[in-house]
Amino acid sequence: MDDSQVAVVAAFLAAEDVRSFAAEPRAAGGGVR
């Protein structure tokens, strides 16, 4: 994983819930299903 992917992983693990995680600006580029 490169640094940007590591940042996404760290944010995903730290988020209180996945939908709030997806709403964060850093989440641009992905999506929630």
Add this chain to the structure above:
Amino acid sequence: MIRMVRAAAPVDPAPRHREFVALGARCFTRVSYTEWGSSAAERTVVCAHGLTRNGRDFDFIAQRLARAGMRVIAPDLPGRGRSEPMRDWHEYATPLYLSVMSGLIARLDVEHVDWIGTSLGGHIGMELAALPGAPIRRLVLNDFGARVAARALQRISAYLNADVGRRFASIEAVEEHLREILAPFGTLTDEQWRHMAVHGAIDAGNGGLRLNHDPALSKMFWWPIVLDIVLWQVWDKVACPTLIVRGVDSDLLAPDRPAWSVTSSSRTADTRPP
């Protein structure tokens, strides 16, 4: 809102090497792992590596997560890194990996863990998370999903068999080789490639080096791989939020996948990733 977990104690920047004995199908085997962060941390993250790699691949992300207050556990699967090779290569299969990782989780003395898995490590995490009562809170699949492309498995099979008996004259030669066969890992820094080479090779005698895994792993790939591996029956049973991360140059996941995608804990046919 994103909330970073607070450390229960200052983070020790040095990794701690530990080992335990786990049960395979026909024997016990010694399994090593690297631990980062406080053992009293609120969150514990298990990082499981790919087919021929080892837990030291996660040193960089482990340090980052430990600084954020998490405890990180990066095992070497049997036959890789510091862990003991299996006496019978037939054991290198999913039942062994699930048994060993179950033993590891039990050893950690926590109610649940988060799981980051690359390739094979992602498969193990997905299989575990699909079982009723699985102690996995969140799952991260790095370059792994419910459909694994046959062409990627063919590529892995080719280099795995070609590497049997291969010797390297220097750590630079190991790094050059890893940069070639692991190119789908994406954009890594020079420091990261060297790190993977240093921990991915061991003394082969006569001053040479060889890759740090049991050569018998290649026997799992002796037969032709023709079809994609499809694991929807496993995916649909995963009961925790899941993040799939796709490398820019990945060939394991479809090229039209987004860089990452999240699936909530509720699975339906509509939540299957492309």
